[in-house]
Amino acid sequence: MNPADSRFSDSCVLASGCAPLPEGMRLSGPKQTFGxxxxxxxxxxxxxxAAFTFLAGISEQYLTDLVVGRRLPHEWNELEQKVREHVFAPAQAVILQALRTAVDRYLDSR
Incomplete structure (x- = not known):
């Protein structure tokens, strides 16, 4: 841990969310949820x-780049629109559901 890195300050927290995958869709092995x-x-x-459970690193990197730097929940509508317009994946709704769950957990912690 680098003490100069602001990500490790007392003001930082981690919030996670997950959503069930549609029937027949798998990420890897027996995984049934997207997180x-x-x-x-x-x-x-x-x-x-941010981190996401994806097989392809480029998918995780793309979503991470969409999310990092955003003020959530304040910019939720913009993020949701970006995902809907730029992420063409079978699990698009699942991605949004997992993101929303993480944001809601963060709000519950405040």
């Missing part, structure tokens, strides 16, 4: 980092 973890800075509700 995401969002690293929030409570001082401004900004997402500092």
């Amino acid at each position: 995401c973890s969002l690293w929030f800075d409570r001082t401004d509700d900004r997402v500092v980092d």
Whole structure:
């Protein structure tokens, strides 16, 4: 841990969310859920980092780039629109559901 890295300050928390995959869809092995973890800075509700359960690294990187830097829930509508317009994946609704669950968990912690 780098003490100079603001991501490790006392104001940062991790919130996770998951959503069940549609029947017949698998990420890898027997996984039945899609998950995401969002690293929030409570001082401004900004997402500092994010991780997603995907097989393809490029999919995770694309979503991470869409999420990091956003103030959630303040910018939720913009994020939801970006995902709907730019992420053409069978699990698009599942991605949004997992993100929303993580944001709601973050809000519950405040």
